[in-house]
Amino acid sequence: MENWRGGCVRVIIVKDLHKKFEDNHVLRGVDYHVHQGEKIVIVGPSGSGKSTFLRCLNLLETPSSGEIWFDGQLITDPKVDIDKVRTHMGMVFQNFNLFNNLSIMDNIILAPTKLKLMGKEEAKEKALTLLARVGLKEKADAFPSQLSGGQKQRIAIVRSLAMNPRVMLFDEPTSALDPEMVGEVLDVMKELAESGMTMVVVTHEMGFAREVGTKVLFMDEGIIMEENTPKEFFNNPQCQRLQDFLSKVL
Amino acid sequence: MQAWFEKVGKMFEMAFISGDRWKLYLDGLGVTLQIAFFAAILGMVIGTVVALMKLSTRKNGKKTVWSYLAGAYIDIIRGTPSVLQLLIMWFIILKSCKNGILVAVLSFGINSGAYVAEIVRAGILAVDKGQTEAGRSLGLSKAKTMIYIVIPQAVKNVLPPIGNEFIVLLKETAIAGYVSLTDLTRAANQISSRTYEAFMPLIGAAVIYFVIIKILTILLGKLERRLRKSDNR
Numbered sequence: 001m002e003n004w005r006g007g008c009v010r011v012i013i014v015k016d017l018h019k020k021f022e023d024n025h026v027l028r029g030v031d032y033h034v035h036q037g038e039k040i041v042i043v044g045p046s047g048s049g050k051s052t053f054l055r056c057l058n059l060l061e062t063p064s065s066g067e068i069w070f071d072g073q074l075i076t077d078p079k080v081d082i083d084k085v086r087t088h089m090g091m092v093f094q095n096f097n098l099f100n101n102l103s104i105m106d107n108i109i110l111a112p113t114k115l116k117l118m119g120k121e122e123a124k125e126k127a128l129t130l131l132a133r134v135g136l137k138e139k140a141d142a143f144p145s146q147l148s149g150g151q152k153q154r155i156a157i158v159r160s161l162a163m164n165p166r167v168m169l170f171d172e173p174t175s176a177l178d179p180e181m182v183g184e185v186l187d188v189m190k191e192l193a194e195s196g197m198t199m200v201v202v203t204h205e206m207g208f209a210r211e212v213g214t215k216v217l218f219m220d221e222g223i224i225m226e227e228n229t230p231k232e233f234f235n236n237p238q239c240q241r242l243q244d245f246l247s248k249v250l
Numbered sequence: 251m252q253a254w255f256e257k258v259g260k261m262f263e264m265a266f267i268s269g270d271r272w273k274l275y276l277d278g279l280g281v282t283l284q285i286a287f288f289a290a291i292l293g294m295v296i297g298t299v300v301a302l303m304k305l306s307t308r309k310n311g312k313k314t315v316w317s318y319l320a321g322a323y324i325d326i327i328r329g330t331p332s333v334l335q336l337l338i339m340w341f342i343i344l345k346s347c348k349n350g351i352l353v354a355v356l357s358f359g360i361n362s363g364a365y366v367a368e369i370v371r372a373g374i375l376a377v378d379k380g381q382t383e384a385g386r387s388l389g390l391s392k393a394k395t396m397i398y399i400v401i402p403q404a405v406k407n408v409l410p411p412i413g414n415e416f417i418v419l420l421k422e423t424a425i426a427g428y429v430s431l432t433d434l435t436r437a438a439n440q441i442s443s444r445t446y447e448a449f450m451p452l453i454g455a456a457v458i459y460f461v462i463i464k465i466l467t468i469l470l471g472k473l474e475r476r477l478r479k480s481d482n483r
Contacts (some may be wrong), residue, residue, distance in 0.1 A: 012483070058387055060383055060386065060387060062309075062311075064309075078309065083386075083389045083390065083391050084389065085389075086386065086388065086389040087389030089387075090387075091384075091387040092390075093380060093383065093384065093387075095378075095380050097378075097380035097381060097383060097384035098384070098397075099381060099384065099385070099399050100381070100403060101399070101402045101403050102399075109386035110388075110390075110391060110398060110399075111385075111390055114390065114394055114398060115389055115390065156384075159388070160387075160388070163389065165390060190280055
């Protein structure tokens with residue numbers, strides 16, 4: 001029950017977020033709050049702006065206008081030390097993006113040690129604990145090129161967790177995987193959700209959205225078109241676009 | 251047949267043995283290697299710095315002043331003949347400097363830097379953007395991401411073209427004679443004008459260049475294979 005203690009603390013607040021790439025208006029005014037412990041799952045057709053929205057949350061994309069607050073701090077303010085903010089927000093990418101030049105262990109401990117958040121021994125110990133949690137302890141000395149996609153993505157999750165983030169962002173974490181490897185990654189994510197982590201997940205895995213999400217959002221044309229609990233979202237979709245979308249993907 | 255051998259032997263003796271002429275080639279080779287070695291180091295340093303300058307962006311993604319400066323430097327150097335650059339350095343910019351080798355090292359180094367800059371820039375750009383994004387998303391700064399993640403991977407990309415650049419540079423030093431340095435090419439040329447016999451000295455110098463570059467190629471190949479090996483672990 002400890003997970004719900006801070007249940008109504010707003011970790012992320014997004015106000016009227018816009019993002020333009022030259023003439024392409026990708027986000028057209030997104031407003032949203034993420035509360036602590038929530039698992040927000042974002043679905044929508046490709047080109048709907050869902051990945052851009054996620055990448056704006058840790059400013060990998062710079063918003064054109066609007067505000068993003070994280071932990072009570074306005075992070076869209078140019079004076080904010082964004083590197084510091086990012087240490088509290090883990091991100092997992094579609095293409096894993098493990099550092100190819102480093103062993104798995106070094107991938108995991110690079111950021112904590114170089115940012116002087118942990119000593120080397122402490123970081124290694126933590127890395128081994130996390131690796132054991134995802135069942136990959138024996139891969140500590142391997143290199144990314146020796147791992148399967150599913151293993152890489154589990155390592156990528158561990159790498160983010162090693163920073164003790166407050167929030168985890170997932171950008172289509174299973175889209176680049178062979179079908180038989182999707183399950184192992186989703187299992188890790190489910191376990192993470194159960195541990196109380198605040199998560200924002202962009203995905204096409206409707207089963208995951210239904211099972212793990214506390215809220216499901218439907219994005220299209222750069223706005224959040226519909227937001228609901230998973231049950232209502234899938235059983236009783238309101239807007240026409242979502243009904244069309246669900247009829248295609250389910 | 252015997253007469254032919256005698257003739258060749260005589261030519262060889264004239265070109266390399268008599269008057270201890272082989273020492274002249276050796277001295278020339280020394281000058282060539284000195285210039286090439288230090289110019290290569292200077293070129294690497296300049297090239298890396300200029301590449302990073304050219305890649306630098308402001309917060310809004312636009313180019314920096316440094317980027318434009320780097321672009322101008324590359325344009326000017328690549329847009330003018332290296333002989334002319336050497337002459338300008340010798341007769342105008344460093345007119346008061348009497349150390350020819352120093353002038354040549356500077357001139358060739360600055361010249362090579364422009365080419366190395368483009369090689370390094372391409373090598374950095376060839377590293378997947380996701381690597382940078384992953385580094386930044388973990389809270390690493392731009393500089394730390396560059397140093398620990400991007401540059402180590404870029405080194406592998408740039409090694410073959412950098413090796414090529416070293417080879418080009420080594421041969422390019424053959425124009426050092428323009429600023430009254432006696433490098434290998436000029437030494438050979440001088441000997442041929444003294445003996446009125448061009449074949450042996452010029453072919454001899456060509457063979458020396460070839461052997462040096464062959465050795466360099468083998469060494470670079472070894473280094474490249476070693477770096478690649480870590481890829482397939």
